[in-house]
Amino acid sequence: MSKESANQIQDLQFFGEYGGINPSITDSSTFTFMSARSMEELFEIEREGCYLYSRHTNPMNAYLGQALASLEGTEAAHVAGSGMGSISSVILQLCNSGDEIVAARTIYGGTYAFFKNFLPKFNIKVNFVDITNLEKVETAINQNTKMIYCEGISNPLLEIANIPELSKISRAKNLKLVVDNTFSPFVLKPKELGADIVIHSLTKFINGSSDTLGGVVCASKEFISQMIDVNSGAAMLLGPVMDGLRAASILKNIHTLHLRMKKHSENAMFIAKKLEESGVRVVYPGLESHRSYGLISELHQKEYGYSGLLTIDAENHERANTLMELMQEENIGYLAVSLGFYKTLFSSPGSSTSSEIPEDEQAEMGLSSGLVRMSIGLDEDIERTWQRMQKCLRAVGLMK
Ligand code: PLP
Secondary structure, three states: OOOHHHHHHHOOOOOOHHHOOOOOOOOOOEOOOOOHHHHHHHHHOOOOOOOOEOOOOOHHHHHHHHHHHHHHOOOEEEEEOOHHHHHHHHHHHHOOOOOEEEEEOOOOHHHHHHHHHHHHHHOOEEEEEOOOOHHHHHHHOOOOEEEEEEEOEOOOOOOEOOHHHHHHHHHHOOOEEEEEOOOOOOOOOHHHHOOOEEEEEOOOOOOOOOOOOOEEEEEOHHHHHHHOOOOOOHHHHHOOOOOHHHHHHHHHHHOOHHHHHHHHHHHHHHHHHHHHHOOOOEEOOOOOOOOOHHHHHHHOOHHHOOOOEEEEEOOOHHHHHHHHHHHHHOOOEEEOOOOOOOOEEEEOHHHOOOOOOOHHHHHHOOOOOOEEEEEOOOOOOHHHHHHHHHHHHHHOOOOO
16 A cells, blocks of 8 residues: 555656657647637636646646645645645635634644634634644534644644544534645655645655745645636636746656655654654654654554654753754754755744744744754765764753
């Protein structure tokens, strides 16, 4: 089962013009028709392989969408110019004025800000809950709720969503379960576990080279068609399109994603164990000390491990900053937001990617000001990296 997605990606066979082994990039925003009637027909009924205008679909984005649908085991997928482009389109496609969403309270700060500050303009209300508490999730649902929204492994606290149980709740109440799987491609298969819609920021692990933004919605053919409907589709009408040139480069990187995820996970597990043995407060889903170790061990695809993200608690903001500066000086990686890059990236979420969340709410959800999130890179010699990291941890007094 777990090799199925990798096999499907392996089996993609796209011939380019002149027999190129990569599909030819279609560098056109619009497409010609040999008869006016056939153009009119395409406005009425979509036909596979026929293109009208690139905001609707274009060949390169369709190839990339096919690869991502294979990754997540869905019928179809729609790519966008950023993860937020995909998230906002899904929400505005599914929710109307007066509707409500039950969402995990620990989610990416941009999504949180969109839910909290932007959706009220459309009279859409979001009830934030501790997604690991299924009773709280059920209590938050009312007759206006349309969707349960969560991240498979959450940003930045690395909480684990019990997707099968959330799916039971959402099916019983006729809701949609939407899962952002950005932190765990290959590691979690949300669709198989019961999600209706799976979203990714392609900016992270999937592309893996931090040279572009991108997003995807993986779902049924019916939902993807609704999103690009010329009259009422959120993706079509809001227009968060990915450029075809970028789609071509991301498509090539997907073919190494299975190898990269294994290496990110292996290296993160190594560092997490060393940190724990050294008495540093570390959170990593692959450690038995993680609150949901049992759950993720049941849910994940074993050969891909527990993904590449871990957090350490540097206890206060200043120490977190000094540690990150030192780690950059030691060339362990970069002090930068984002994740899933081939080099290690680290940032302090309380003052960066989660700064949209008010301080009192950060405290309530356990997001300490000294939290350092690390996305562990693809280092061949991870022991050497650990030697460098120890030096930094000792210098700030987190290790003896
Ligand atoms: N979802 C998660 C879990 C993220 O971490 C991010 C960005 O950090 C996003 C969505 C947004 O993606 P993008 O920056 O590509 O818009």
